[in-house]
Amino acid sequence: MSELAHHSTDYSVVESESPQVMARNLRVASQLWASATVFFFFAFLFAYFYLRSLNSQHLWHPHTVKAPVGLGTVITACVVVSALAGWYAARRLEAGDERSWRSAGIAALALGLAAVVLQIVEFWTIGFGPTEGGFASVFLGWTGLYILFVLGTMYWLETLLATSFRYRGAGAAGHEPGEASGDPGRTGDDIDRPISLVRPGAGAFAFYWAVLAVIGVATWLILYLL
């Protein structure tokens, strides 16, 4: 037997990681996931400019293909305002104001879902199909996948809000320092108290959602305006 560990089978030791570490995990993960997302859409950015510069068979952008600028602007506005609301909500939660967090969070959720619905409406009424040249391909692929990312991010926001509502009375404050993780160097409450992870979760969410909104604005500039 070694001095460092003894044999036993107990998941709860593994599970009891301090919320400070969990919070850092969430923040780091949202930054990493944001960079992966940027590279994901970078491929579409590259496709746009590459195919545009080649313009093979002069079929890059036939005149019949027109991006619906009005609807696109509304969708992008929904995303941007939702991201601002998310940012504000996370700031309020950081300050301990759970009521404002919940109301601003619901507003952000509603706006994000509105963007999804409007995007579906846009596809329904768009007036050109995927077969009509390079621009149509890039447009439909890019916006379609972007809105899937929006939907996924809205799911994340919903989980945070749901936890927040379920544990409304518990309060995010009120740490119970202890040796929960079996390590005197690590203090903090246990992840048995899920509410303790909503605050860093909200911060991580707000960061990622802001990055996605910036990608949305770039999408709008390139696909609708350029």
Add this chain to the structure above:
Amino acid sequence: MWSRSSDGRRIAAITVIGTAIVLPLVVFVLGPNMPPGKATEVAKGQVTDNTVLLVVMTPFTVFILGYLVYAIVVFRAPKGETELRDGASMRGHMPSQIAWLVTTTAAVLFLAIFGTTELLANNGAGSGSGPNPVAKPSGAMLPVQVIGQQWEFTYRYPTYGGVETAELVLPAGQEVAFHVTSLDVVHSFWAYELGVKADANPGVDNVAYVKPTKIGTFQIRCAELCGLWHGYMFDTGRVVGAADFNTWIAAQRKQFAGVEKYLPKYSPSYSPDPTFRAG
């Protein structure tokens, strides 16, 4: 420290002596036999290039392999030593690290500069260089269009009425410009002895220059996976004298005169049907 120790001296000696033995072999025995042979100026340039690469690699290879063998033989723990004894605690040695960095950097920069010079001096060194290469041979050129299609190459001679042939014949001593394109998927036109390789992309005119000098035959293979019969997409081309070439091309024009009016007009690339959709 390590450069002054007897081990260091021995490894240095192994490297120097080994290089002195191997280098002449590389230059005089292996080098002249490197592919792709001496049928064209471009191919000769590639042989030179391959030889230079080998020469640059030789001292590094001799050093690393010599060092490895020396270390395994000399630094081996004695057989039957059961007790674990640690070696010397050395965590680095700045002079040797810097020496390594400088040597490898010099080799790399030399190779990059040398490669670029060879590429430009040999007019693209026989590689497919896109529709409008920067380095072009001067003087008159015979344009030959190579059309890749599943699963054969055909050849058009635009200066001879755009005749399309199934066989590639080139006049010796004449600078040739291959214009490689495809009708369907990506192929790659590889004329091994000529030292030419150029991808055939649909809708793209990919140009490679070569000047065949030796009369004889050469292999042609498709070097990019192009589907079911890719393995059977090979051919033999011929380099003939100027007079023979003129006889041959006249015969071809006569033979294909009936087909000529059905051929599309010669162009850098072809689109069989603008509404064609793959998939």
Add this chain to the structure above:
Amino acid sequence: MSLRRLIGFNLLSAVVLGVAGFYAGWWLGHQITGPSIAYFSATNQNDIALFVAYLVGVVGFLVGLGFANYPVQRLLGKPPTLREKEQQGAARYFGLCTDHKVVGIQYLLGIGAFIFIGGLNAMLIRFELMRPTHLVWNGNNYLTLVGVHGTMMMGMMTSGILGPFANYFVPLMIGARRMAFPRIEALTFWLLMAAGTILMTTFAFGGFPTGWTGYAPLNEQANMGMDAYIAFFALVGLSMTLLGLNMLATVITMRAPGMTWGRLPIFVWATVSTSVLMLLAAPVLISALLMLTMDRAAQTSFFNDQAGGSSYLYENLFWFFGHPEVYILALPGMGILLEILPVFSRKPLWGYRLAVTGMLGIGLMSFLVWQHHLFVSGINADVRPFYMLSTEIISLPTGFIFICALGTLWKGRIRATVPMLFSLAWLFNFLIGGLSGVFLSDVPSDVTTHGSFFSMAHFHYTIMGGLLFAFFAGIYYWVPKMTGYNFNERLGKWHFWIMFLAFNSTFGPLLVIGFLGMPRRVVTYAGYLQGANDWVSVSAFVLGASMLIFLANLIWSQVFARVPTGVNPWGSKSIEWQLPSPVPVHNFDRIPTFGSDPYPYGEDAGSMLAQRPVVSPARPTP
């Protein structure tokens, strides 16, 4: 076994739901495409149905394993828990398990099985090439074998070292009890298993003719087997992205006190560099494959030059991923090499900072070299000198790894154990691989070598000679810690020598055959190359047979002989060798505090720990 134990979230339900989901998706896809079925009837091909079938099948598979429980609970705001799977014993290995050590062993067995299938394909390919003309396989079957071999290896081996060894040992090495995201960790493994199964279904849909690169527009012309390739690589890409994210987050946040960046074991640095590449390169692959999916299923024209697209776009996007990909394969091998050399030379790692710089430098540079795969394609031909330079510069950080390895051997006390033999062979093989790469990085030489057996032999020297040898080094070095039982040393040495000699006897001649003008992926070749090809084929069969020795060793030593490993048979000073074998579920009674890197050989510090941790009961009060 009682019926009760069979019903629940386990592999059995996963397979049942996966197959059911596949057929449900197949039916659903045909419903969706119903009105336009006339379009498909001409080719008897319905890509939409197959894509939907794969999607629903994978979702069903994951639901069956229990991956849906957590997201659904979170949707309702319920508390998260890792205790989704509290079976004991062997059952843990056949389902969703969030213990990083279980996932590591799952990876080892799961990936090992698929690599074995990939290797069998290689045997079948080499059998065909014993004759210059047709022997057994027709053109389509041959190309499908080539494609499945390449795709399976390139897809599975990306996680070949990170999957088993980084999952198992990185948390131990940095003094953590778990990964940052244990559920994602389990997900990456099961995604790979779903992906591998999907790739095998390509045989049922006519195979695919494109090889692992899947160039456009051949990939749009291909029949439905191509969809299996797309689904496989997209799932592998997703798995890689998540694996990279999880590893990076773990190393950034979960390091124990005293485990500074300058003390990280070099294997962890290799993991970090690989993870960055995975995180950033794999999304581009997924994008490219989604474009291809849309081209095939929705008739968009990303890669169709007849309708405003370009096949060059695919080549660019694929190799923008593809070149980091080959370093995703190479870097973990370098990590294992530099982790093992100090142990069996009994010396500190020589030039630690140089090695770290080398690994990060390779990672950075690998994003800047992708067009060297396209030197003769006609893409941006005028910028080729830049790519020539950047490609040759990438040999500088690779050289750092070599000089660090050589420096570590200097005046060491080398012990020729099986893992050490594999590591030394790595140096030899990778040297050949690197030197042959110089020919490919130089445009005039590349004219002959591009797309030939030379380039194929080159990357087998780097990937098989590098990655697979390091993989086996890792197996012989670490598996005794993972299972608690030693390997048979004599069988291990037989395995090594036969594999090493057969490997070089296979791929050394292939370098020459390529120089003599034989292209890759052909079913026929020039008659005068038959002698050489027969030699290569026979060597390849011997190489394949050496894997059977390994399997025999694995089964004999781990199932029958069962010689206990003890705590530290190698005398390593790294922390994982101070723990019991196998490592207990919670890893450490108390989180350790580190005082040095894991290489204090010949130094006063006896181990890397700053202070001996106090022994305490494992279970704290909740």
